[in-house]
Amino acid sequence: MGDPVCVSVLALDPVLEAGAVAALRSCPDLAVVLPDEPGRVTVVIVDAVGPQELDLVRATRNATERPEVVLVATELTPADALHAIAAGARGLLRRREAGAERLARTVLAAAGGDCMVPPEMLARLLEQNADGVATGTRGAGGPGLSTRERAVLRLVADGRETGEIAQELSYSARTVVSVMHDITHRFRLRNRAHAVAYALRAGLL
Structure with a gap:
């Protein structure tokens, strides 16, 4: 320990x-x-x-x-x-x-x-962003998230650790790390918490 x-x-x-x-x-x-x-x-x-x-x-x-x-x-x-x-x-x-x-x-x-929020609040966060706009609305031609990226990011928002996410989704830990790296690199984000906030605010989740 x-x-x-x-x-x-x-x-x-x-x-x-x-x-x-x-x-x-x-x-x-x-x-x-x-x-x-x-x-x-x-x-x-x-x-x-x-x-x-x-x-x-x-x-x-x-x-x-x-x-x-x-x-x-x-x-x-x-x-x-x-x-x-x-x-x-x-x-x-x-x-x-x-x-x-x-x-x-x-x-x-x-x-x-890891970023952890109250579990019951996560569903509400995914329904609306900070401006009250329903998620799923994106700017024309704006970049989105793949199904795999969305699944990983939802679990990150729920406070799950890399190993837990890998087990939940039947991925390797390396795949989970790679997915998060791709998201943060593509959107020029600082870390996991920033990725969750950005995705929710932009309606990508």
């Missing part, structure tokens, strides 16, 4: 911060550090997801250590989720669903480079 993943918590409410810290400390694979200490993941806890909160996600993501960001919000709509992913969040949770086990799982997924 490797070293624990260092994670910090950033919340305006000290009670919420204390609760999140206690939950994270219950996972042996995580080590909680102070907000100003280097860590691989930062859990940001907010009430609503507005411009200020999105700026906070960006600022946290762009800190010196460039930690992955898991955003926990009291209210989280599909549009909020898209904007948060586009701002750099690697994991999303509603506060009422952020129990110790689920929060730890989301943090570990973020540390491993």
Whole structure:
């Protein structure tokens, strides 16, 4: 077993911060550090997801250590989720669903480079993009996704790891990695989270 993943918590409410810290400390694979200490993941806890909160996600993501960001919000709509992913969040949770086990799982997924959103929200994200436009509408002649790419990207959006995706779709892990590389290269995207946000916003899923 490797070293624990260092994670910090950033919340305006000290009670919420204390609760999140206690939950994270219950996972042996995580080590909680102070907000100003280097860590691989930062859990940001907010009430609503507005411009200020999105700026906070960006600022946290762009800190010196460039930690992955898991955003926990009291209210989280599909549009909020898209904007948060586009701002750099690697994991999303509603506060009422952020129990110790689920929060730890989301943090570990973020540390491993995967993007995780609430499963029941994924279907809604696939039905509409952040502007409320039904997916499936593309610009004339715009590039799309193949059936295989769409299947892989849907599972990435669901927070699945490469091995899990390969098993689910009966592909090799190498094929899954190749598919994601092709998507990010073709659309000039930074990473998996950016690929999911772009595909949902552009109506490619």
